[in-house]
Amino acid sequence: MADIIKCPTCGSKNAADLEFCQFCQTRLQPLTGPLKGLDRAIMPGQNPTVKDTGQLEPILPEWLREARSSAKKNSEDDVLQAAQKSIGSPTVSSGGDLLAGLRSHAQDNEEEDTPDWLTSITGETPKSKKAQTESPEVRWVELGAKNDFAQEDRSAEKPSWMTGPASSTSQPNNKDELTDWFQDAAKGSNAQETNQPFNADTPNWLHSMAVENDALSDIKPLQDNSSVAASDTPDWLRSMTVEDAKQNDDPFINNMALPTYGDFDAGKAPSAEQVPDWLKGHESETPVAASSVDLDWMNDLQTGEGEQPMQGETAPWLKADVPADEAQTPAWLTDMPTSTLPESEENKTLADPEQTDDTFGDVPNWLKAAAPQSSIFEELPAEQKVEALKMPSSDSPDWLNTFNSNEASESQKSPAFINDAQTSVNSDALFTDMPDWLSTMDNSSSSTTPKAVNNAENLAPSDLPTWVQAMRPMDSGISQPSQSSYSTDRTLESRGALAGLQGVLPARPGFAPTGKPKAYSIKLQASEEQQAQADLLERILAAETAPVPMTSFSLLSSSRGLRWLIAIVLFSNLSIVLLLRTQIFPMPNSFPIPPAVEGSLRVAQSIPNGAPVLVAFEFESARVGEMEAAAAPLFDQMLLLRRPRLVFISTRETGAILTERFISEALAGYNYQSGVDYLNLGFLPGGPMGIYAFAQAPQAIAEFAFARNSDANNLFDISLPPAWILEPWKSTTSLSQFAAFIIVTDNADSARVWIEQTTSTRGTTPVVVISSAQAAPMIQPYYASQQIRGLVSGLSGAALLEQNNAGRPGTARAYWDAYNMGIVFAVLLILVGGLWNLVLGLRDRAALRDAN
Amino acid sequence: MTLLDLAIIIFSAFLLLVITLWKRKSPAKLREIPALTQLYRTLGLSVEEGTRLHISLGHSGLLNASAGSALAGLALLRQIAERTSASDRPSVASAGDPLLGLLAQDTLQAGYQAAGVEELYLPSTGRVTGLSPFGFAAGAMHISQNENVSTNIMIGHFGPEAALLTEVSDRENVPVIGASDDLAGQAVLFAYTQDALIGEELFAAAAYFDAGPMHVASLVVQDILRWLVILVLLGGAMIRTAQFLGLL
């Protein structure tokens, strides 16, 4: 057992004499001599020291050293090839930053602060994501297996309650990924013009990653550089930022609020939680000799993990001097070897990416491909591979260990990758809307190492390492005709963002069909209870945002024309009849005469001559026409036969004046004099209480007559004459001493009050009620119960009385025809109009039913 | 008055107190009256629209038999004033009786006080528009036409003159919610309004506006007394019939 060493990283067994693990290339033998301890991880708070990166080469993984050595071999060729700048290959070789694309994913989080499902339930239309015309091909190269994409079945996997009205609009944008391909190509070319750190031997994937990352790091503060939903951000990347920040639960906010590089420069060292271990290590070491391109990935790592400056503000770390960044570049990357990618192999069908996925679980595919322990060379048991990924190794770079740990924790939760956030618009903005700070950055970087760009066309596809081929997509999702169209288009772009690129635009107009990459599920891991609560929240919000119609009363529109028609028909006929004094309609001649009317006649005839009679005038002046006509026959007979001494009183304000009118007009022929033949006691306030009080003591309550004092010559003498000074009123101290009590009223309540409040005091005094036709039915029971002796009801009752009074005074006869004519027309209008409106109403109802 | 009258009054008062205590603990369950439901909505709409409510209390005096309807109208006015006191256009109350006009002013002020906005109270919002039924109606018509009224609420003692108010409301397309204790007024309101309050529903209005447990209890007492009246009437009719048939 002594001759076997167990790899601390992957756990596999190696021979004791091996310096590196034969499986994962992890250093097994500790460094000695001057390099002793260099492979030890930098601890938090440890200050970086200036080192010669060349001294650090032994600690590099073997695969990286091999890459560096091969790069050295072709360094001179790279310079020459860069001068040629022939770029047009679809598989653009770009300087490789191992973490290319990380920032783009991180930046994408900024835009999508609000998940779509939340946006949809609030009723707002989510921001339409910018069209992505990126090719999924590049995405596969950059991000790994196509299975990691989520666009295809995103909506299908979304719960119905999460599917808002706006989701459909944003969905196509997410699916369209063609622009990724072009975008990366453009970035690559641009980066090749500015940063030339790599030689032609650099693997294409590294080139593309590095160049893309350079561009993305430069445009990071741009506002509109994200187009992918936040949910598409891989959890492992999100966790990186979250773990670093740990101060805010919101991953998006974390990305935006992470400490900037300037914080480091200013001595504001972030807490250990905020800076990943691997970054701390590199900061402490601070390698001296490193190219500016090598710094890019470091910058990206810093910003991608721990830094995400707010939009619109210049990242402090970008303002810092480039040499300072260079100083922090790890030495092991300084001389990173590059490899020549054979063009023939590039187009080959490589290993199934899904298989690679299965092997590495949720490890990012680009990392799987980049990792030297890739199973492409040697297959290991799956458990062993996973274990190897999880185990930190002292020999492996700290940043890699960090990823391993993060991924291991997140491997069971979420998919590894999301679709690329970069859009064509963003790539345009990359060059057109470049802010000052970014321009500065470009100048500095371009002036650092003006090297020639690698030309992918010079790379034979067969030179691609198999592990790189393994991470290329097997099924790009693009149909062959489309691919052929791209491949056959060799137009060299000469202007714009794609200047210098060849074959990046579709040869034919229109939108190239895109294959639908397989999607990973973004379905929330929500329990039924949570979904029910979310559903409830959605309904609550929907109820609050839904406009509530302010249903008003269903008013029937007014018909002015109908009013005029009624008025004209009614008044014209009545006027004609009244003016012509027609007697077409016969007077009622009920025989025998109704008992109530007959009782009234009996009372009138039974009054002693000159006896006091109390009269309550309780009607409004509006009804004076009806009430005077109703009362006139009875008073006519009574005055004609007995000439009683009348006492008028009223609880209405206008009663006194109406009394005077009645005496002076209806009874004008009898020449009754105020104070002599009649007493007008005027207004009796207090309603029922006043009546009750008056019934108790008439002379005390109504002491004065409502008439001018005949002795007063002065108009402004407001004194009232005493009422009860003459006989027979002087001796009438109670209601029972009146010969009769006549109530003339248009209101049943008035009659009722007078009847009830005087019951105890009036004794046997007969009561006769002359009422309007409207109030008569309610007074009828008092006659039925013999509380009153007679009842004259409106004009009909007056007509009956006149019939039995020799037609005197003729008032009822004068009104009778007009009265009858008016009623007939009213009945006709009601019946005809009612039927007409019934038909209209039925029609409206049917129309409403049909409308519903 | 007889001792029977006194017994009825005492019995009613006892029931009212007991049921009030009971209703304080158990929530009221009131049947839906469409007119009052509309009235409840009207208050909110009025405040939201910045329009005015016109509450007509009728021309009943407080010293006559129809004073009950006037008091019921005042109780409702109190609730309306409290709820619409913050409106841009305060509610206006009109009365056809001087005493009722004074009490309408006091009631409006009390409503504003309860709402904590007494400073917004205007004495002119409680008006006597006329001293006779038709005079009162004519004055109230003027309010409906000229003061941006959104709804006319007629609750109190109205006779046939109610048709004048409803006529104006109809011309101005203003909804009317009406209740009267007068039979002629009820007939007019039935013909003119979508949902009229018939009979004793007039006295239930305040209870529907959460005026307090005693308002709810008074409804229960009314129901109990009504059942007693029904039993007495039926019993009396049966006894009378039996006497007529010689059975008794």
Add this chain to the structure above:
Amino acid sequence: MRAATAFAVFITIATGLLMLGSYFFSPLIFIRTLFLNWAIILAGSATLVGFINLILVHTDKVRRNEKGSVYSALLVISLAVTFLAGFVLRPDHIIMKAILAGIIIPAEAALMGILSVSLLYAAIRLLRRRMDLTSIIFLITAALLFLGSVTIPFFGEIPVINTFAHWVTQVGALGGARGILIGVGLGTLTTSLRVLFGVDRPYGGN
């Protein structure tokens, strides 16, 4: 509760109980008479208060030049003239009779005429506003009662309809009306009890 309100509540309850008791206990009759006299005086004074309120409201309208202020001005002027004339001349004066016969009665009679048109209009439109069996019965009953109170030329009263109208008036309508009035009376009773208990305070106070 403010002291004024408490005092008003006390006055109300005490007065109400005394008045109620005076109907059943004869020793309290003198209190009832006293209160009745006060009530009559207050009611008469209230008329004057209503008169003043009417003037204030309409003068305020005139002062603020509100819509229809012309009519308000006319009302105030007419009111003042009529008041002074009635106060000085008394109702039996020829000028007051002229005012009554020429202004007051025609104005109110005109309102009555408008009322008849309005009621006819409402009856015609009733089935459009509320189409149900109740409305149909309402209209048919109204038409029959109308016809029951008229005579037709050369024939006189309509026998069947007259009998039916009489029956409806005396039995159907009267029975229903009595029922409604009993309900109104019960409502009045409970409302009055609430006032006696101080729950309803139309005189103000929270």
